[in-house]
Amino acid sequence: MAKRIDAKNLNIYYSKFLAVSEVNFTIAPRSVTAFIGPSGCGKSTVLRTINRMHEVIAGARVEGDVLLDGENIYGSDIDPVDVRRTIGMVFQRPNPFPTMSIYDNVVAGLKLQSGRISKSDLDATVEKSLRGANLWEEVKDRLNKPGSGLSGGQQQRLCIARAIAVEPQVLLMDEPCSALDPISTLAIEDLIQSLKEKYTIVIVTHNMQQAARVSERTAFFNxxxxxxxxxxxxxxxxxxxxxxxxDQRTEDYISGRFG
Known part of the structure; x- marks a missing residue:
């Protein structure tokens, strides 16, 4: 089931430097929320705190709480690996594993998570995930070909298929269309609209038109x-x-007075 996200008094540091201060928000399940704002204002940093990716950077730390259906993911008894299974992430540039086939790319995370799985279960997961990423019809006859041989837009949808194969409840997307052409961008945006029926989605974007097209709620950072x-x-x-x-600062940004 998709999860609700609450950030409470969130302060995010790189060593002693306070990068983002006093963030509070609520994100409803099965919705799309867009983070917008000028470069360097902390959008992606906040996104990475939602699944504890921020802390993999040396010296990075978080104060405050991030709650997933009321449970603090930064609690002392919480395994960050489990958090990242529940909260999947798609990065700015498509990053399929270059030496792996399309098939193996999809099930890579699942194999790490679950160990030995029957071939029939893997086959079913591959088809389900690729259909979920609206990619199945394009690749079903070349599943054993390298994922790196796909177009940029197809590679990004392959990465989305890989993310949803482990059945997360939340999907984070850090500028997933910034490296794509307009047709591929439209395909990803259409996909986001279908995925929100199952997942809570948070997307960072520099494209305000994209935020307006895909999201129900928008957060402006500065x-x-x-x-x-x-x-x-x-x-x-x-x-x-x-x-x-x-806020007047939001008006100034969306009207192009700065940023």
């Missing part, structure tokens, strides 16, 4: 000033953010 931490300025219904934001 820098507090030169040398100061990033901050969440406001989060609201996407239509309100783009038509009648509460």
């Amino acid at each position: 820098l507090a000033g030169v040398g100061k931490p990033g901050q969440l300025v406001e989060i609201d219904e996407t239509t309100k953010i783009f038509s009648n934001p509460t």
Whole structure:
């Protein structure tokens, strides 16, 4: 089942440097939330804290809470590996494993998670995941070919198939279309709309038109000033953010006065 996400008094550090301060938000299950804002304001940093990817960077740490259906994923008894199984991630550039086939790319995470699985179960997972990523019809006759031989848009959908093969409840996407052509971008956006029926989705994007197209809610991040931490300025219904934001800084950004 898709999960609700709550961030409470979240402060994110790189060693002693406070990168993002006092972030609070709620993200509903089975919805799409977009993070927008200028470069360097902390959007991707906040995204990575939601599945504890931030802490793999040396010296990085988090203060505050990130709750998944009320359970703090930063609790002392929580295994970060389990968190990352529950909260999948798709990165900015497609990153299929270059030496693996399309088939093996899809089940790579599943094999690590579950150990020995029957061939019939693997076959079923591959087809289900590729169908879920709207890629099955394009690759079903070449599953043993390298994943790196696909087009950029197909590779990104393959990475999405790999992410959903382990059946997460949340899917994080860090600018998943920034390296893609317009046709591939449209395919990913259509896919996001179908995936939200099962998953809670959070997407970082520099493309405000994309945020308006795919999300129900939008969070605007900005820098507090030169040398100061990033901050969440406001989060609201996407239509309100783009038509009648509460904060003047949001209005200035979406109208092109800065950024």
